[in-house]
Amino acid sequence: MPDYNLNINGKSHAVKDVDGTTPLLWILRDTLGLVGTKYGCGIAACGACTVHLDGIPVRSCSFPVSEVEGEKILTIEGLANKDGTLHALQQAWIASDVGQCGYCQAGQIMSAAALLDENPNPSDSDIDAAMEGNYCRCGTYNRIKTAIHIAAVSLSTKGGKS
Numbered sequence: 001m002p003d004y005n006l007n008i009n010g011k012s013h014a015v016k017d018v019d020g021t022t023p024l025l026w027i028l029r030d031t032l033g034l035v036g037t038k039y040g041c042g043i044a045a046c047g048a049c050t051v052h053l054d055g056i057p058v059r060s061c062s063f064p065v066s067e068v069e070g071e072k073i074l075t076i077e078g079l080a081n082k083d084g085t086l087h088a089l090q091q092a093w094i095a096s097d098v099g100q101c102g103y104c105q106a107g108q109i110m111s112a113a114a115l116l117d118e119n120p121n122p123s124d125s126d127i128d129a130a131m132e133g134n135y136c137r138c139g140t141y142n143r144i145k146t147a148i149h150i151a152a153v154s155l156s157t158k159g160g161k162s
């Protein structure tokens, strides 16, 4: 079986002897121990496993490892700022006490981060559209929306830097 060299959170990771159809999610969690990314449905329907590929949010449960070599993969473990402070979204999540059981939250934050990269000042409907594929059994949707607005303001006052 082939080897792959993956760029994850700015670091190169050699992944050896894996079937190319293996979902990226299992490489992250089982091979590399990056367990912040969660397994929910396994069929690209819940958003728990969301990571970024070259800045685009994707469902890692349904993305084969053979298709991600050479792309920049960002997981929740790599979202914090280079100086070690939490990303504005993570700070807003804490300030708004968003998380309940927490299971969906990494995927929610990664979808929200991609939204703010694309649209620094989203409306409620922009947020609804960007986040509609991320499900939360605990029903934290209103707090998520509040936190995204808080993070957007925070990022805008810092010149767009997280």
Ligand code: FES
Pocket (backbone or CB within 6 Å): 038, 039, 040, 041, 042, 043, 044, 045, 046, 047, 048, 049, 050, 059, 060, 061, 062
């Ligand atoms: S686990 Fe990937 S979308 Fe549900």
Ligand code: FES
Pocket (backbone or CB within 6 Å): 099, 100, 101, 102, 103, 104, 105, 135, 136, 137, 138, 139, 140
């Ligand atoms: S916080 Fe529990 S599923 Fe979202």
